[in-house]
Amino acid sequence: MKILVISYAGIGDTLFATPLIHELRAMHPGATIDALVRWRGAKDLLEGNPHLKHHPSEEFRFRLQNQLIPVSVEAPEATV
Numbered sequence: 001m002k003i004l005v006i007s008y009a010g011i012g013d014t015l016f017a018t019p020l021i022h023e024l025r026a027m028h029p030g031a032t033i034d035a036l037v038r039w040r041g042a043k044d045l046l047e048g049n050p051h052l053k054h055h056p057s058e059e060f061r062f063r064l065q066n067q068l069i070p071v072s073v074e075a076p077e078a079t080v
Contacts, residue, residue: 001031007042014042018049025051 005021007014014037024033032053037043046052 001028003028003031003033005033005035007035008038010039011041011045014039014045018046021049021051 003024005017005024007017014035017035021033021035024031033051034054035046035049035052037046
């Protein structure tokens with residue numbers, strides 16, 4: 001199974017998405033989990049996350065265009 005976590009809102013929302021990524025890994029240990037982010041700081045935040053297969057980058061975004069991702073999850077924006 002391939003799972004794509006999309007976090008386009010910003011660094012803070014990407015930070016809030018990290019427990020989601022952890023739980024997805026716990027629920028689907030054999031899945032390929034990737035993340036797609038917009039901001040460089042959000043990318044830096046996810047660097048080294050052991051639950052992700054690919055680290056977010058521009059190159060990764062272009063590779064995604066030719067892949068079928070059966071499950072995608074958009075991390076919701078945090079409300080204060």
